[in-house]
Amino acid sequence: MNTVNQPIPKIDAQALTTGKGVYTDDLAPANCLIVKVLRSPHAFAKIKSIKTDAALKVNGIECVLTYADMPKIRYTLAGQSYPEPSPYDRYILEDIVRYVGDPVAIVAGRDERTVDKALKMIRVKYELLPPVIDFEQALDNPSVIHPEADYFNNFPIGGDVKRNLLASGGHSGGDLDAVFSSCDIVQEETYYTKANAQAMMETFRTYTYLDHNSRLTVVTSTQVPFHCRRQIARALGLPKSAVRVIKPRIGGGFGAKQTLVSEMFPAVVTMRTGRPAKIVYTRQETFAASNSRHQMRVTVKVGAMKDGTIRALDVYALSNAGAYGEHASTTVGLVGSKSIALYTPEAYRFHYDVVYTNTMAGGAFRGYGATQGCFAVESAINQLADRLGLDPAEIRLKNIPKQGAAMPAYLDGPLSSSRLDECIRRGMEMIGWKEKFGICRSDGKTARGVGMAITMQGSGIANIDTCAATIRLNDNGFYTLFIGATDMGTGCDTILAQMAAETLHCPMERITVDGVDTDHSPFDKGSYASGTTYLTGMAVVKACTELCEKIRRQGALKLGISLSQAAFDGDQVVSTLDPAQAIGLEPLAQQLVVGDGEWLQVTATHSSPVSPPPLMAGFADVEVDLGTGKVRVLDYAAVVDCGTVINPNLATVQAQGGIAQGIGMALYEDIQYNPQGKMLNDSFMQYKIPSRLDLPDIRVEFAPSYEPSGPFGAKSIGEVVINTPSPAIASAIFQATGVICRSLPATPEHILLGMAKKQGGAGA
């Protein structure tokens, strides 16, 4: 292969590394009204009155909007295919506020200073309601967070909103009780994972304007332009044809931008005033008034034999949706389906409840529930190995499904491609597992330990995700690849162009990539669920294959030869019988737009009945300071089977970046609230993400299988990479100190207190 599997630099690299103004806020016109939002200081309250007259008198204020000005249309902000499995539980503004940060009023004016002044002059009287902050107290709490009569779901998701129950469900296979009763050992443990902030570097931002046809144009930093268009039209009560969404370069998303966050506010201002409007979220708002990873409690019951054979797995998850239900019923599903399926139990059960609380809504964050499930189930397997006196890596090798195996707990198909066993074996070599595991490595001041975990994700959502691509031969013999997939820094524009170049037998330079503008891009569900490489990639391959055929046909016509005799090698259409009979691509393309020609363009659509899992093994070598409990990750080695690697550089950096976020989740990241529901750590000062001093040189290798249903054998890479650090690091800490971390993050306090308790010391 010439371009696929090559470490090609990103096609937008030059613009990005030289600071060109290519992001939303760089492109917004200077005459935009500045939009800001007055937010609730209370976690749960009814608005008794809002006085806006003084604010409206501030010189330069264009409008101050409250719930009284908003359409009474319930909608969801979740960027999912219709019908969304997320409840329609929001108004743009409502007379009830459900978390500290919920919008109360929208103010637009000439500049930031003017708007800030007006915001301070709005007087709101609240009737305070008792908030539900602790998600373990939410179910059947007397405080009902969504009492509204017009709350609705597109289809049943197992909720009972009067009980604060948003969703419930599960699936099972085999006779669980019978298998448990015949196991040598049955272990049950409960784990906690916290809400984490996606913390992409570019905060949420959007600008809007009316075009010459009075259509609302929304330029926004989003992962889901087409879902954006649909939801904005719904929430504002506009026809879908009246909304156009454009996505420029995005400064990271990690799932945060799979929910609409900033879009509605300037949109409503533009519709009200007819003027361009812009909102740029502060970092504080981005932390405290957007969405996060869902906080969860996961109980894992595992039944096994003394030799390490895992025979039964029973997993229950309680998930905290927060105040609104975006992605709540779907993230929780991955907790079980993407963790249990890594083993081959005779019987399994997975069930879950999702509850509302008066905290910021959860949303999508890389890993999307699989991360929480991975921490719980992998930690449980590590603990099981310890109880049985077995090597945790060997227990995996003994129990993982082989390529071709059915995976009953995974609802999206069999294991069509896997080299997970090789991922584990190679990871063991990289970290020095045999030399380090089970060996006490302490100098009295520090202690070291190694730990490991395995994981899987999906590649798109089976039978739901739909992605299209359009490839066009332009009149000069170069191609334009139109995509609706959203490059958010991941490099999907580049890897899709690589696939196009490979299929069209041409160099990368001959392909320009265009996206995304809902007015001319082909439909794509957007970049989430690890679907872009696998699904949009296949659409690209299909479209380019068909375009090759069209070029061949046109070439044959021009040459006056039969189609069976014509070959297209990327540069020319040539007769297989007489090489002298040939027409170059450029003259052919030129002739096709002069006189009786044909403008060659192909759109292909792809979806998949399966979601083949990428697989991975992660190994951590950590050092614990025995005096302070501080943990340092000294080495992290990961081996990934993402099928064929389309771009080794970009895939490696995806993996390193995902592991870094996973290390943050394992050791630092924890969104905390005070008892009144105010977020305590809504800045980078207080919410620590790993810096370059906190991380080792994360080592990544690939063990590529060949996925028959993927483009060039590829599966996905984007999400699977975040999952292994928390269980691997927790296990390494256990080995170093004997302290079990069942609740993330593994803080120095927990470790130190745990060590003190083990020694029977004070403070335990």
Added chain:
Amino acid sequence: MKVKIKVNGKLFDKHIPNDMMLIDFLRKYGFYSVKRGCESSNCGLCTVWVDQKPVLSCSYPAARADGHEVTTLEGVLPEAEVFGRVMASMGAEQCGFCSPGFVMAVLALKREIPNPTEEQAREYLAGNLCRCSGYASQMKAVMQYLKEGYQ
């Protein structure tokens, strides 16, 4: 108030609000490379130079730059392009939003510490956060670039 600030060699003689921060001054006059990532001086995205020394422009009053020379990424482009290519050859820029501040910090490091060890480079660049890359490819790019620069 009135300020005279030279940005990338060009004088800006302007009336500004007293409390204007340097980042807002720079973006107002079209230096869009300068990015804001936080408002608590933690992320390093807004790094520019004042008199060749890196500062965080989000917390640096524009008034303080009165009479001084400010350099943004736009002002060091040929040099930045070279480092940019090294970064891109490793896929280290990812979303690119932190790149301008990071590149300014790397070029400042190059001026301040000749032939740094990787540990020194890490320390120097610690204030530049990146959520995409996990830093490994960035550090590889930095060390390769600096090594080539001193050959």
